[in-house]
Amino acid sequence: MGSGADDVEVETPTTFAGEPDGFDRLWTPHRMVYIGGEKPSDEAGESCPFCSAPDRSDAEGLIVHRGELCYVVLNLFPYNPGHVLVCPYRHVSLYVDLTDEETAEFTALTKQAIHALDKASAPMGYNLGMNQGAVAGAGVAAHLHQHVVPRWGGDSNFLPIVARTKALPMLLEDVRTRLVEAWPEG
Ligand SMILES: [Zn+2]
Numbered sequence: 001m002g003s004g005a006d007d008v009e010v011e012t013p014t015t016f017a018g019e020p021d022g023f024d025r026l027w028t029p030h031r032m033v034y035i036g037g038e039k040p041s042d043e044a045g046e047s048c049p050f051c052s053a054p055d056r057s058d059a060e061g062l063i064v065h066r067g068e069l070c071y072v073v074l075n076l077f078p079y080n081p082g083h084v085l086v087c088p089y090r091h092v093s094l095y096v097d098l099t100d101e102e103t104a105e106f107t108a109l110t111k112q113a114i115h116a117l118d119k120a121s122a123p124m125g126y127n128l129g130m131n132q133g134a135v136a137g138a139g140v141a142a143h144l145h146q147h148v149v150p151r152w153g154g155d156s157n158f159l160p161i162v163a164r165t166k167a168l169p170m171l172l173e174d175v176r177t178r179l180v181e182a183w184p185e186g
Helices: 049-055 100-121 159-163 172-182
Strands: 024-026 063-066 070-074 084-088 125-129 146-151 165-167
Touching: 049 063, 049 070, 049 084, 063 100, 063 172, 070 100, 070 172, 084 100, 100 125, 100 146, 100 172
Parallel strands: 024 165
Antiparallel strands: 063 070, 070 084, 084 146, 125 146
16 A cells, blocks of 8 residues: 555445544544544445445454354444444344343344453443434434443543544454454354
8 A cells, every 4th residue: 555645445334334423533544534434324234334344254344243143343433442332234224123132132242242342442331222223313313323432530621612523543353353352252
């Protein structure tokens, strides 16, 4: 890869899983992804970031773990390093749309993600949750996903308020690799 901006291959945001939140990030290698981005679509398939991520390699799709019915992926727009999303493979929008089997694995993977994060980076706490519908703040409302956000004391500093910018100390691939290594045995 060359150093000039002309050499940078620009990927569209829909090729990664995650939700734009309006923050810029102090974080160069993945930065081009945000430039000229379009809002992800509500359609299933290629244009849905949570449908298309599993079709890519783990490294390219930022996938941390693949289960039978659900999978875990890094949020391309993390609130903190290690912010992962638990998603069903199926394109359903609401928690109540999950089958019992999907619900069981969705929950199990959420717990495994917390174990992996505990081991990898020892957070002091977590925010867990799902935004149901655009009105509740879901960036990709059509495909259910549970946020698992590790928290440390002092992690919400002045930067988001002042500059709508967050400092992320670790690159996504480093975070992904650490979580894969820390993932609990089956
Ligand atoms: Zn989808």
